Amino acid sequence: MSNQPQIRVRFAPSPTGFLHVGGARTALFNWLYARSQQGTFVLRIEDTDQERSTEESYAAILRGMEWLGMDWDEGPGQGGDCGPYLQSERLPLYREQLDKLKAAGSTYPCFCSADDLAAREEQVKAGGGVWEGYDGHCRELSTERIAELEAAGTPCAWRLRTPDEGTTFWYDVIVDKREFQNEVLVDRVIFKADGFPTYQFAVVVDDHLMGISHVLRGDDHVSNTPFQILIYQALGWKVPKFGHMPMILGPDKKRLSKRHGATSVEEFQTLGILPAAMVNYLALLGWSPGGNADEVMTRDALVKKFSLKKVNSSPAAFDYDKLNHINSEHIKRLSPAERIDLARPLLQERGWDLDPAWLIEGVATLDDYLARVLGTLGNRFSSLITLPDQIGFFFSDDFFVDDEPWQEHVTTDEGRAALTALAEALDRELDAAVAQPAAAFEGIIRDTAEKLGVKAGQLIHPSRVALTGQSRSAGIFEVMELVGLPRTIARLKAAAS
Numbered sequence: 001m002s003n004q005p006q007i008r009v010r011f012a013p014s015p016t017g018f019l020h021v022g023g024a025r026t027a028l029f030n031w032l033y034a035r036s037q038q039g040t041f042v043l044r045i046e047d048t049d050q051e052r053s054t055e056e057s058y059a060a061i062l063r064g065m066e067w068l069g070m071d072w073d074e075g076p077g078q079g080g081d082c083g084p085y086l087q088s089e090r091l092p093l094y095r096e097q098l099d100k101l102k103a104a105g106s107t108y109p110c111f112c113s114a115d116d117l118a119a120r121e122e123q124v125k126a127g128g129g130v131w132e133g134y135d136g137h138c139r140e141l142s143t144e145r146i147a148e149l150e151a152a153g154t155p156c157a158w159r160l161r162t163p164d165e166g167t168t169f170w171y172d173v174i175v176d177k178r179e180f181q182n183e184v185l186v187d188r189v190i191f192k193a194d195g196f197p198t199y200q201f202a203v204v205v206d207d208h209l210m211g212i213s214h215v216l217r218g219d220d221h222v223s224n225t226p227f228q229i230l231i232y233q234a235l236g237w238k239v240p241k242f243g244h245m246p247m248i249l250g251p252d253k254k255r256l257s258k259r260h261g262a263t264s265v266e267e268f269q270t271l272g273i274l275p276a277a278m279v280n281y282l283a284l285l286g287w288s289p290g291g292n293a294d295e296v297m298t299r300d301a302l303v304k305k306f307s308l309k310k311v312n313s314s315p316a317a318f319d320y321d322k323l324n325h326i327n328s329e330h331i332k333r334l335s336p337a338e339r340i341d342l343a344r345p346l347l348q349e350r351g352w353d354l355d356p357a358w359l360i361e362g363v364a365t366l367d368d369y370l371a372r373v374l375g376t377l378g379n380r381f382s383s384l385i386t387l388p389d390q391i392g393f394f395f396s397d398d399f400f401v402d403d404e405p406w407q408e409h410v411t412t413d414e415g416r417a418a419l420t421a422l423a424e425a426l427d428r429e430l431d432a433a434v435a436q437p438a439a440a441f442e443g444i445i446r447d448t449a450e451k452l453g454v455k456a457g458q459l460i461h462p463s464r465v466a467l468t469g470q471s472r473s474a475g476i477f478e479v480m481e482l483v484g485l486p487r488t489i490a491r492l493k494a495a496a497s
Helices: 021-036 055-068 091-104 114-126 143-151 199-209 219-234 265-270 275-283 299-305 320-332 336-350 366-380 387-395 403-409 413-429 438-452 457-468 476-483 485-496
Strands: 008-011 040-043 107-110 157-160 167-172 176-181 189-191 214-218 241-245
Touching (some): 008 021, 021 055, 021 241, 021 265, 091 189, 107 189, 167 241, 176 219, 275 299, 275 320, 336 387, 366 387, 366 476, 387 476, 403 457, 413 438, 413 457, 413 485, 457 485, 476 485
Parallel strands (some): 008 040
16 A cells, blocks of 8 residues: 555645636646646635625536546545535634634734825835735734724724744646745735735634645745745644645747637636647647657547656646647547537527438438538538538528639639539539439439539539539539539529529
């Protein structure tokens, strides 16, 4: 039996907005580490910011996690021995730990209001000084003065008494040793006057009581870590291992934001990104499988290869083009059945269905027809965004038409003449009451071209645009077979008129 302590990691978002890709990447690295080490992944909701926390944001976070397939072992909806998993339901636990700090003299009441602090900051700046945060105004208040303020009903917060000398350091599992001089640390508030703990205090209490072994988070939390370590020490608790992951930047090397494009998980879902592709790409933001390994990876492959030792300490740039490439590769690798499941909702959204009058051999259901349609695309089916334009002409006569090839191949005298001749030949030579194979259409096109004394391409190009609205599509003979003879003739005639 192994003597190694169990790996327990957590993702602890605040429900104050959508699930941003930065948060999703943090969740993913924690999830991958837990799964690769047979550990436990905890989801905890840090909702002590009562003014900004919303039920809508909470629901959006859960939807995003579920869509990405990052299941949690403990947390909302899952339960666990360390609950509750919403901070707003854990207030008695925080007050219990605050009482311990009070008894030890490690915390003190602060009666300074926001206006008081702002006024003192202005005074310091007016005198040419630099305001470095809280100035310790209430740190040495006498017992008598504290009693007077309390008797007057003056609201108070509680601050941690931090050391004035020495250093606070830790060995970061991603960037090695980090060290802060204690003299630059201020006595931050750990309990607010409204009776709620601050993030700094609640996160320490929760991580300890939930047995978190590794705190893996973004490097924007580095400045919080020394203060949190001091809270651990003040409570006499073992400090977990910390790992701070690199920031995610936009293509312009500035912090990723809405100005760069989509940033929330749900936005990428509406843009046709597959959850497997999103997980794959997020994993590559600051981590690499190493060597010449294929970067297009399944979840199982990511779990197998993931290691904190391969997490980069340098910022990662979000590349939308690379995400789309990885997404297209995941789509290409889907099975025929998976492709149908992916495409079916797109048809349903547009009201597209199978018309029995199309007379397609071997087609009895919409899925049968869709399978044939998708089969003509092959690896050209690489985007959910462009798919409706690629296949819309099979299901509706109201389809997208690219104006440039239409003008080049259809509206010319030669194009109209070719379309008219082909429509007449098809009407004359083929039986509309019988489903026609692709070979039959090919034979008519080549025979008609020979009779007209032109190359087959002079019929194929205008026919393709007339039938599909595009200059490129699946093989034109297969297109005609799936569109069916009656619709093929009708479209050729309409385009030629």
